[in-house]
Amino acid sequence: MPEKMNILVTGGAGYIGSHTVLQLLLGGYKAVVVDNLDNSSDVAIKRVQELAADKGSNLSFHKMDLRDKPALESLFASEKFDAVIHFAGLKAVGESVQKPLLYYNNNLIGTITLLEVMAAHGCKKLVFSSSATVYGWPKEVPCTEEFPLCAVNPYGRTKLFIEEICRDIYGSDSGWKIILLRYFNPVGAHPSGYIGEDPRGIPNNLMPFVQQVAVGRRPALTVFGNDYSTKDGTGVRDYIHVEDLADGHIAAVNKLSDPSIGCEVYNLGTGKGTSVLEMVAAFEKASGKVPYKHNAIQHLLTL
Numbered sequence: 001m002p003e004k005m006n007i008l009v010t011g012g013a014g015y016i017g018s019h020t021v022l023q024l025l026l027g028g029y030k031a032v033v034v035d036n037l038d039n040s041s042d043v044a045i046k047r048v049q050e051l052a053a054d055k056g057s058n059l060s061f062h063k064m065d066l067r068d069k070p071a072l073e074s075l076f077a078s079e080k081f082d083a084v085i086h087f088a089g090l091k092a093v094g095e096s097v098q099k100p101l102l103y104y105n106n107n108l109i110g111t112i113t114l115l116e117v118m119a120a121h122g123c124k125k126l127v128f129s130s131s132a133t134v135y136g137w138p139k140e141v142p143c144t145e146e147f148p149l150c151a152v153n154p155y156g157r158t159k160l161f162i163e164e165i166c167r168d169i170y171g172s173d174s175g176w177k178i179i180l181l182r183y184f185n186p187v188g189a190h191p192s193g194y195i196g197e198d199p200r201g202i203p204n205n206l207m208p209f210v211q212q213v214a215v216g217r218r219p220a221l222t223v224f225g226n227d228y229s230t231k232d233g234t235g236v237r238d239y240i241h242v243e244d245l246a247d248g249h250i251a252a253v254n255k256l257s258d259p260s261i262g263c264e265v266y267n268l269g270t271g272k273g274t275s276v277l278e279m280v281a282a283f284e285k286a287s288g289k290v291p292y293k294h295n296a297i298q299h300l301l302t303l
Contacts, residue, residue, distance in 0.1 A: 004028060004029055004030045004058065005029050005030065005082040005083070005253075006029070006030040006031075006032065006079065006080060006081050006082050007024055007029050007030065007031050007032070007081065007082060007083055007084070007085060007253060008031075008032050008034065008075075008079075008081045008083075008084045008085070008123075009021050009024070009031055009032070009033050009034075009084075009085045009087065010033075010034050010035070010066060010084065010085070010086045010087055010088035010114065011034075011035055011040075011086070011087030011088030011089065011129075012031065012033030012034070012035055012045070012061075012085075012087065013033060013035040013037060013040040013041065013042060013044045013045050013061070014035065014039065014040045014044075014087060014088075015040075015186065015196070015197045015198075015199075015242065016087060016129065016186055016242055016245055016246065016249075017033070017035070017040075017085075017087040017088075018040075018044040018045070018047075018048050018195050019189075019190060019195065019242045019243055019245070019246040020085060020087070020245075020246040020249045020250065021033060021045075021048050021059065022048045022051055022052060022190065022195070022246070023243070023246040023247060023250055024250060025048070025052040025055045025056065025058055025059055026052060026055060027250060028055075029058070029250075030058045030059075031058065031059050031060075032059075032060050032061075032062070032075075032079060032081070033045060033059065033060070033061045033062070034061075034062045034063075034064040034066070034072075034075065034088070035061070035063065035064070035088065036063065036064060036065040036066075036088075037063060038090070039090070039091075039199060039200055041198075042061060042063070044195055045059070045061045047194045047195050048195060050194070051190065051192060051194055051195070062075060065110070066088055066110035066111070066113055066114050067105075067106070067109050067110050067113055069113050069116070069117065072113060072114065072117045073117055073120075076117050076118070076120070076121040076123070077121070080123075081121075081123045082123075082125065083123070083125035083126065083127065083253050083256055084114070084118060084123065084125065084126050084127070085126075085127045085129070085249055085253065086111065086114060086126060086127065086128045086129060087129045088110060089106065089107040089110065089111070089129075089158065090102065090103050090106050090107060090155070091131075091155060091204075092155065092204045093133070093153050093155050093156070093204070094204065095155075095204075096153055096154035096155035096156075096158075097153055097154060100154040103154045103155055103158055104154065104158060107155075107158035107159075107162070108158055108161060108162065111162050111165070112165065115165070115166075115169065119169075119173075124173070124175050124176040124177065125176075125177045125178075125253075125256045126166070126176070126177070126178045126179070127178075127179045127181065127249055127252040127253055127256070128162060128163070128166060128178065128179070128180050128181065129181055129183070129249070130159045130162070130163055130180045130181055130182045130183075130265075131155075131156065131159045131182060131183060132182050132183060132184045132238075132267065132269065133151055133152075133153070133155060133156035133159060134149050134150075134151050134156055134159050134160045134163065134182060135147050135148075135149065135150065135182075136149075136150035136151055136152045136156070137150075137152065141238075141273065142238065142269065142271040142272075143267060143269075144267070145182070145265045145266065145267055149163075163180050163265075166178045166180060166263055167263050169263075170262055170263035171263075174262065176262075176263070177256045177261045177262070178261075178262075178263040178264070179252040179255060179256065179261070179263075179264050179265075179266065180263070180264065180265045180266070181248060181249065181252060181266055181267075181268050182265065182266070182267050182268065183240060183245055183248070183267070183268035183269065184237065184238040184239070184240055184267075184268065184269035184270075185205070185206075185237045185238060185239045185240065186205075186239075186240055186241075186242045186245050187205075187206075187207045187239045187240070187241060187242065187279075188207075188241040188242045188243065189242065190243065196242075197242075206276060206279060207279065207283070209221055210279070210280060210283050211283075214283070214287055221280070223276050223277065223280075230273075230275050231275065232275050232277045232278070234275045234276035234277045235275065235276050236273035236274065236275045236276075237273060237274065238269040238270055238271065238272065238273055238274075239270070239274050239279065240268060240269050240270055244268075245268055248266075248268045252266070
């Protein structure tokens with residue numbers, strides 16, 4: 001039998017990372033996770049191993065910050081990686097506006113260090129978890145990969161800068177094979193409910209906030225804005241299920257073996273917008289736990 005591909009997953013204890021690691025294991029890959037656990041927990045790693053059953057032994061975890069170059073060098077010296085999926089990075093838009101240097105330091109320096117170590121060890125296959133935030137405020141939707149790039153906040157700029165770094169690397173060395181995945185708004189969880197989005201502190205995304213209201217951890221959900229030019233006046237976004245995102249990353253890993261691949265870009269989304277109230281209604285239909293009041297000034301969703 002052919003030897004299992006060994007994939008390094010940075011940020012693999014996080015929301016999207018943990019689902020991707022599970023899908024890798026179930027697909028017959030070996031996975032090595034590095035994560036500094038700033039906004040995640042090693043509990044997710046243990047649960048992924050349990051969900052993977054007998055394939056859970058193909059997962060190993062290292063608590064590590066990508067900016068720790070000696071530690072990363074040591075890992076690459078001890079293991080041969082067939083490819084890297086790079087999720088690691090801070091990702092809260094609001095926080096990035098308040099603490100831009102934190103985001104530039106963590107996201108950019110961590111990525112540059114990773115790329116340097118990969119190059120030094122001859123590992124030149126990368127799937128980078130980028131974001132649709134690189135499009136800024138597009139003039140029309142759905143976005144296509146050819147749209148102009150115009151990030152409007154520090155978080156988005158870190159994603160865009162990393163994309164540019166990857167393009168420059170490939171331009172200087174065609175031995176690299178890089179796929180940049182610009183995804184939209186991940187939602188959902190593994191059907192078991194054993195892993196999912198469970199952020200520390202106040203959630204930055206809609207669905208974990210709704211879930212916390214539903215189970216009584218928060219008293220109410222305030223929906224900001226009721227006068228958008230949408231069917232119900234609330235904001236509309238393209239939501240994609242986290243397991244579909246995970247599958248997309250694994251498909252990208254497989255695509256790296258295609259000789260025609262250079263530095264490629266793919267959007268990951270549904271191409272269909274869903275409003276805030278539509279998402280809440282869908283959750284209510286599934287759980288029966290989020291009745292809400294409608295206020296002309298603001299929407300207050302309460303139990």
